[in-house]
Amino acid sequence: MKLSYFWIVAIILGLSFSANAQNxxxxxxxxxxxxxxxxxxxxxxxxxxxxxxxETPWSEANRVIDRAEELFxxxxxxxxxxxTKTEISxxxxxxxxxxxxxxxxxxxxxxxxNIEYMSDLQKQxxxxxxxxxxxxxxxKGYDAEGRLVYxxxxxxxxxxxxxxxxxxxxxxxxxxxxxxxxxMRVKExxx
Amino acid sequence: MKLxxxxxxxxxxxxxxxxxxxxxxxxxxxxKKLAREKAAAEYATKVEQSKKDLTxxxxxxxxxxxxxxxxRLNTIKSYNxxxxxxxxxxxxxxxxxxxxxxxxxxxxxEDRLRREEEERIENAKSKYQTIDNLxxxxxxxxxxxxxxxxxxxxxxxxxxxxxPVLIIISNAGGFNDYDRPTxxxxxxxxxxxxxxxxxxxxxxxxxxxxxxxxxxxxxxxNK
Numbered sequence: 001m002k003l004s005y006f007w008i009v010a011i012i013l014g015l016s017f018s019a020n021a022q023n024x025x026x027x028x029x030x031x032x033x034x035x036x037x038x039x040x041x042x043x044x045x046x047x048x049x050x051x052x053x054x055e056t057p058w059s060e061a062n063r064v065i066d067r068a069e070e071l072f073x074x075x076x077x078x079x080x081x082x083x084t085k086t087e088i089s090x091x092x093x094x095x096x097x098x099x100x101x102x103x104x105x106x107x108x109x110x111x112x113x114n115i116e117y118m119s120d121l122q123k124q125x126x127x128x129x130x131x132x133x134x135x136x137x138x139x140k141g142y143d144a145e146g147r148l149v150y151x152x153x154x155x156x157x158x159x160x161x162x163x164x165x166x167x168x169x170x171x172x173x174x175x176x177x178x179x180x181x182x183x184m185r186v187k188e189x190x191x
Numbered sequence: 192m193k194l195x196x197x198x199x200x201x202x203x204x205x206x207x208x209x210x211x212x213x214x215x216x217x218x219x220x221x222x223k224k225l226a227r228e229k230a231a232a233e234y235a236t237k238v239e240q241s242k243k244d245l246t247x248x249x250x251x252x253x254x255x256x257x258x259x260x261x262x263r264l265n266t267i268k269s270y271n272x273x274x275x276x277x278x279x280x281x282x283x284x285x286x287x288x289x290x291x292x293x294x295x296x297x298x299x300x301e302d303r304l305r306r307e308e309e310e311r312i313e314n315a316k317s318k319y320q321t322i323d324n325l326x327x328x329x330x331x332x333x334x335x336x337x338x339x340x341x342x343x344x345x346x347x348x349x350x351x352x353x354x355p356v357l358i359i360i361s362n363a364g365g366f367n368d369y370d371r372p373t374x375x376x377x378x379x380x381x382x383x384x385x386x387x388x389x390x391x392x393x394x395x396x397x398x399x400x401x402x403x404x405x406x407x408x409x410x411x412x413n414k
Binding site: 175 | 335355357360361363364366367368369370371372377380381384385396404405412
């Protein structure tokens with residue numbers, strides 16, 4: 001009987017150690033998670049570029065907006081600035097993309113560069129890792145004659161939230177890192 | 192006088208016969224001795240050579256193969272050398288050859304298993320290469336229309352458009368860390384949007400009809 005208790009305790013300890021070991025990140029695993037978060041920001045960059053492009057079919061743009069929304073936490077906002085205005089407007093993710101799709105230019109080019117961590121992912125008391133990624137966005141708008149009528153460069157900070165979650169797939173318990181983007185705040189805008 | 196000469200001749204004959212008999216016996220005795228000495232010397236050489244060979248085999252300083260060592264050991268054993276050192280060396284060499292043979296068999300078995308594993312991986316690679324190529328082609332499509340046509344074709348390989356796709360982002364420390372699971376339909380469109388295929392198919396699960404019901408990919412590390 002005592003032996004049975006011993007094994008039960010040993011198994012519980014073993015399972016809790018295994019679960020804890022999976023949640024604790026080694027530098028190698030942390031690097032993979034860091035890269036995953038950066039990749040999500042790159043995905044957003046691609047989606048903005050696709051939706052902003054006037055050559056993208058309407059159905060494709062709408063599909064991409066759905067995918068883009070999935071990258072964000074519910075209620076996240078995206079800041080929009082202009083060199084002609086001092087105030088910064090914040091929109092919900094869907095609203096931002098819908099406005100982007102309807103921009104009054106014949107051709108739009110949006111390029112993101114220097115995508116890097118401004119603040120590394122830090123573990124919070126609830127187990128969520130939070131960090132800030134900075135990006136630079138170059139926006140160019142052309143008229144029907146192909147003339148560049150507007151351009152700016154904006155520095156933006158995106159908060160990223162990474163949390164380990166579990167789900168059942170094909171009878172297997174899969175532990176995955178859920179990366180969600182938070183608010184995208186405008187830091188600087190220049191010509 | 193005649194008698195003296197006659198006796199002297201007899202004495203001489205007797206002496207001659209004695210010398211011949213004595214000389215002959217001495218010569219015979221000397222030959223046997225020489226033969227004995229020669230045999231002893233040969234034996235001593237054999238013992239010394241045996242010790243030398245056995246020590247070399249024991250220390251592993253010989254270039255002989257295990258079969259050659261076995262043959263040499265059997266030859267030495269056939270000498271029936273009555274020498275404590277040789278007997279001890281024979282016993283040790285027998286043990287060593289036996290251990291070496293076991294080690295050789297272990298290595299040979301390891302090599303066989305390694306070759307089988309390499310063959311299995313190679314087969315798996317070529318087995319999944321087709322799927323990797325199909326996915327890569329979507330990412331490399333020149334237009335949205337081409338990509339959409341390819342997505343339609345690839346989706347036929349899957350049981351439903353909602354088949355789960357798991358992406359391993361790291362397998363460090365013996366754990367598989369996954370990205371958020373997605374569906375094949377979303378993943379194929381993602382490849383079209385990203386225009387990049389930085390993955391490798393790792394596991395493909397199929398149903399009885401041969402349709403894919405689960406796909407697991409490994410994300411390649413960006414260098």
